[in-house]
Structure formats: C-alpha cells, structure tokens
Amino acid sequence: MPFINPEDGYLTVINLFKTDALERVDRLVTEMRSIVDTADFPGWISSTVHRGQEKPGTANFIQWRGKQDLESRYSADEFKHHTIPVFKEITTFVRLMQTEVELGQRHPSLGGVTEISPDRDDYTAIEILGVRPSDQSDLIAVLGAAHDWLVDVPGYRSQSVMRGIRSRNLEGTGGELKTVGTENDFVVVYSQWDGKESYDAFRALAGDEQPAARRKSRDRRDSLTTAADRNTYRAVHTRSASQPVVA
Structure with missing residues (x-):
C-alpha cells in the first residue's frame, strides 16, 4: 500500500477533478480505475483514487520517481489523444498538481508513517491553499506547527503537508497541458480523520470557542493564504508498482 513519507523523496502528483453530476463521478472513478489497473509507466510508483464526499469529484494521489518520468507520461500520444479528451468531457474543473511532501505527521497513538x-x-x-511564492515556506511552517494542537482534537489521525511545485489543467492545445498560476504558489494539506462526524465537529467549532493556539494558528494561516479550496474523500482504489522504484 502507498505511504506518505517525506524521506522517500517522491514526486507526489495530486490530480483534482470536479464535475457537476453524481453520475459523472461514477464515470470518473471508472476511468481512473482503468488507468490505475493498467499503469506500467517508467518511474510510476503508486496511484490511489479518492471519491469526493461533500462535493462531486475525485482526487488521484500519485507517486512518481521524478519529474522526468511524469513529463514522459504527459507527452505520450495515449495521454494527449485519449486521456485528456475523456476527462475534458466529464469534468468541470481539473488541476494536475506536482508537489513534494514536506511534513508527514500522525497522532502519537498511531506511530509509523x-x-x-x-x-x-x-x-x-x-x-488546496493558494499562497504567494515568497510566503510558501512560512505557510508550511504554520501548518506543520498546527499538529501540536491537532493532536488534542477528537478524531484527528494525520496531517501531511505538501509544497506545491507546479499546477496545470487540460485547457492547452494539441493535447498539451496549460500551466495554472506560477510555480510554488500553492500548498496541499492531506489530513485523515476517524469519520465525518469528527471532521465536521472540528470544522464547525466557533472561533470564540477554539483554543487560543488554534485561533492564533488560524489567523496566521489566513494572513498567508490567498485562496482556499477543500473537499472530503474516501479512498476507493489503489495500486502500486510490482517492483520498488528508487527515487
């Protein structure tokens, strides 16, 4: 099974898809499963498909050996002339985000990675948090420090923070991808909880009821963040390369 571990040094690609109808989510998951089940790309390590819970959509958490392997995948005819047209047809929003894992934190009771x-x-x-490139490291530090008070939140399991490198969408021409924004202008936070009830309670707690450490963390995070997008998911399918790939 895939693990999120900063020490692995993998290029982590998070492909985010949104759509406007639940039936299209079914097709998104089916198309993603098909790609994952036949994946045999040089440098590909793992893919884990997530199905959106609060909003219609999917996310694919993919690990690669490095950028060159990913670019080879994107330049292949099959990706340009089959994969891109299929996903353009059934989505309303796409972001293909290259990241590197900066922090992987878990509740002390869980241990490991x-x-x-x-x-x-x-x-x-x-x-997905937008940030000025000059503030990216500061935002990562603030998010990482939040673990100190997150461990006291009921239902919290883990938080992984990823430094955004480059973001693209499917709006290019001739099967090419289009760059979105600038390099290093986003951060991804991937967190795990024991259930919807715990997560919703965490999100719903009024500001004046939050512990002082959380309020301070929230205010600093808000001062550094230029945009925010969020959804919740369940992992529904995963597959890893049969042989380990050295990063």
Whole structure:
C-alpha cells in the first residue's frame, strides 16, 4: 500500500477533478480505475483514487520517481489523444498538481508513517491553499506547527503537508497541458480523520470557542493564504508498482 513519507523523496502528483453530476463521478472513478489497473509507466510508483464526499469529484494521489518520468507520461500520444479528451468531457474543473511532501505527521497513538488505502476507514480532507511564492515556506511552517494542537482534537489521525511545485489543467492545445498560476504558489494539506462526524465537529467549532493556539494558528494561516479550496474523500482504489522504484 502507498505511504506518505517525506524521506522517500517522491514526486507526489495530486490530480483534482470536479464535475457537476453524481453520475459523472461514477464515470470518473471508472476511468481512473482503468488507468490505475493498467499503469506500467517508467518511474510510476503508486496511484490511489479518492471519491469526493461533500462535493462531486475525485482526487488521484500519485507517486512518481521524478519529474522526468511524469513529463514522459504527459507527452505520450495515449495521454494527449485519449486521456485528456475523456476527462475534458466529464469534468468541470481539473488541476494536475506536482508537489513534494514536506511534513508527514500522525497522532502519537498511531506511530509509523501515514498509509493511504481503501482498506482503511479514513475520512480524508484535501485542502488546496493558494499562497504567494515568497510566503510558501512560512505557510508550511504554520501548518506543520498546527499538529501540536491537532493532536488534542477528537478524531484527528494525520496531517501531511505538501509544497506545491507546479499546477496545470487540460485547457492547452494539441493535447498539451496549460500551466495554472506560477510555480510554488500553492500548498496541499492531506489530513485523515476517524469519520465525518469528527471532521465536521472540528470544522464547525466557533472561533470564540477554539483554543487560543488554534485561533492564533488560524489567523496566521489566513494572513498567508490567498485562496482556499477543500473537499472530503474516501479512498476507493489503489495500486502500486510490482517492483520498488528508487527515487
């Protein structure tokens, strides 16, 4: 099963898809499963498909050996002339985000490294935070420090923070991808909870009822963040390369 571990040094690609109808989510999952089940790309390590819970959509958490392997995948005719047209047809929003894992933190009772798998019962939140490139490291530090008070929040399991490198969508021409924004202008937070009830209670707690450490963390985070997008997910399918790939 895939693990989120900063020490692995993988290029982590999070492909975020939104759509406007639940039936299209079914097709998104089917198309993603088909790609994952036949994946045999040089440098590909793992893919884990997540189905949106609060909003219609999917997220694919993919690990690669490095950028060159990913670019080879994107330049292949099959990707340009089959994969892109299929996903353009059934989505309303796409972001293909290259990241590197900066922090992988877990509740002390869990130990080890963060595992992602449909065999687990994690309720997963993925947040995409816009940030000025000059503030990216500061935002990562603030998010990482939040773990100190998150451990006291009922239902919290883990938080992984990823430094955004480059973001693209499917709006290019001739099968090419289009760059979105600038390099290093986003951060991804991938967190795991024991269920929807715990996560919703965490989100719903009024500001004046929050512990002082959380309020301070929230205010600093808000001062550094230029945009925010969030959805919750369940992992529904995963597959890893049969042989380990050295990063």
